[in-house]
Amino acid sequence: MAVKVTAVCLVYLLRRVSDLLRWEYKNSSFKLPWKQQTLPIFSENSPFYHTLQQPTPLTAEEEQDLKLAHKRLMSICEKSFESNVPVVIDVEDTSIQPAIDYMTYWASIxxxxxxxxxxxxxxxxxxxxxxxxxxxxxxxxxxxxxxLGFKFVRGDYMSSERKLAQSLGVESPIHDTIDDAHNCYNGSARYMLDQVSSGPGGIILATHNLDSEHGIMLRIGTGLEKLSSRTYAMKVASRP
Structure with missing residues (x-):
């Protein structure tokens, strides 16, 4: 089941939480009293230009709204857990994705x-x-x-991400060439295919790229037959 966190949490609040999470990552002394246990959501080369100054703390009302968002996501997860139906959290642009990853990994734990x-x-x-x-x-x-389960896509929001970065005079978060994006997708897919072939976890591969499809099929056909028992889904879609 696919879920958009923007349906359970205000976009404004996701942006506020993302700003605070970015600031915390860059400033270890900055503490977020509402933050629950999660997993890494940034790397050193993640885009941080969305947050140019220290954000104000969440208000009591915003914290309550965040708790409600957690509660809504919990309701979905609990029902899915009981029914043995995986939940795939959809992706958004980089201005609010950190908050979505935060909630996703909190729920994963x-x-x-x-x-x-x-x-x-x-x-x-x-x-x-x-x-x-x-x-x-x-x-x-x-x-x-x-x-952990991951769904890999090549991505959306390319125009808006580049336009924002350009307006701020910073480097675009998007790969410089399409080959770089292909290499990232294929390399990440190979990594996770190897991981879930020898241990628990899951991977969903969504692609319209024929070269990626061919590489995925070859990898499965050369020793990863047991993959199907260790992952919930693989989606490979192609266009003519």
Missing amino acids: KYNEPQRAILYGTIQAYLKDAGDRMALTKKAGDKMGLP
Whole structure:
């Protein structure tokens, strides 16, 4: 089941939380009293230009709204857990994605079991930090004995992300060339395919790229037959 966090939490609040999470990452002394246990959501090359100055703390009303958003997501997860139906959290642009990842990984810690991933986050491979973020999160999950699920897509919001970065005079978070994006997607897919072939976790691969499809099929056909018992879904879609 696909879920958009923007349906359970105000976009304004997701932007506020993302700003605070970015500021915390860059300033270790900055504390967020409302923050719950989660996994890494940034790497050193993640875009931070959305937050140019220290954000104000969440108001009591905003904290209450965040609690309500957690409660709504919990209701979805609990029903999905009971029904053994994985939840795939959809992706948004970088201005609010940190808050979405925060909530996704919080729910993953709460609901993923040692041998199955019920929660899947989404990674956009056209972002320069995508591979690093995925690896950091996966390693942190491994240390906790926590299986993680990822959905890989090449991405959306290319025009708006580049336009914003250009307006601020900063480097675009999008890969400089399409080949860089392809390499990030294919490399991340290979990494996770290898991971879930020998341990718990899950991967969903969504692509219209024929070269990626061919590489994925070859990898499965050369020793990863057992993959199907260790992941919930693989989606490979193609266009003529």
